[in-house]
Amino acid sequence: MASFPIGFIAPDERSWAWTRCHEDGLREYASQWEDMTRDADPADMDWVYVDALPVPVSPHDQGWPAYWDEQQAEAARNGMEGFWDHLLDEDVLTPVVLGLYGNERGWDQFGFWDGNHRVGAAVVSGRMHVPAVVGIARNVGPADLPEALRTIPEIVARLEARRGSMPRQR
Numbered sequence: 001m002a003s004f005p006i007g008f009i010a011p012d013e014r015s016w017a018w019t020r021c022h023e024d025g026l027r028e029y030a031s032q033w034e035d036m037t038r039d040a041d042p043a044d045m046d047w048v049y050v051d052a053l054p055v056p057v058s059p060h061d062q063g064w065p066a067y068w069d070e071q072q073a074e075a076a077r078n079g080m081e082g083f084w085d086h087l088l089d090e091d092v093l094t095p096v097v098l099g100l101y102g103n104e105r106g107w108d109q110f111g112f113w114d115g116n117h118r119v120g121a122a123v124v125s126g127r128m129h130v131p132a133v134v135g136i137a138r139n140v141g142p143a144d145l146p147e148a149l150r151t152i153p154e155i156v157a158r159l160e161a162r163r164g165s166m167p168r169q170r
Helices: 010-017 023-036 065-075 116-124 154-164
Strands: 045-054 096-100 110-114 129-137
Touching: 010 045, 023 045, 023 065, 023 096, 023 129, 045 096, 045 154, 065 096, 065 116, 096 116, 116 129, 129 154
Parallel strands: 096 129
Antiparallel strands: 045 129, 096 110
């Protein structure tokens, strides 16, 4: 299998390419943003591609619409008014990167490593699903996930596959 898909893949072929990407390629792709998380190591997570991830509640205190408005206002303050507007009219083709950590760490059950602006624009535009490369910490079980993520087939399959292969760490 290929590592992560490269930029010249036609938009209608992107989903197909990502679904065939090996876990090591997904980990490599996500590792570009490992500095965006406090203490998660991509090497210590299982990785799956989800073509239509339901956008979970925002990890931002104010929620996605308020986050979007704040980001637009910040861009305007920096002389780049409307900088993010193009995202409102575009389908999200490049997967966002989401890390799932579970309840053990308190408030941050999950975090977007990359794609906050794309997710914010999708929500503001009424699109509640985005493609995502999802990392699942090895201590996470189904009960540790936000409710909206507990039934996603790719995530459920990964959790079930690991249940038989490694002891749950707590």
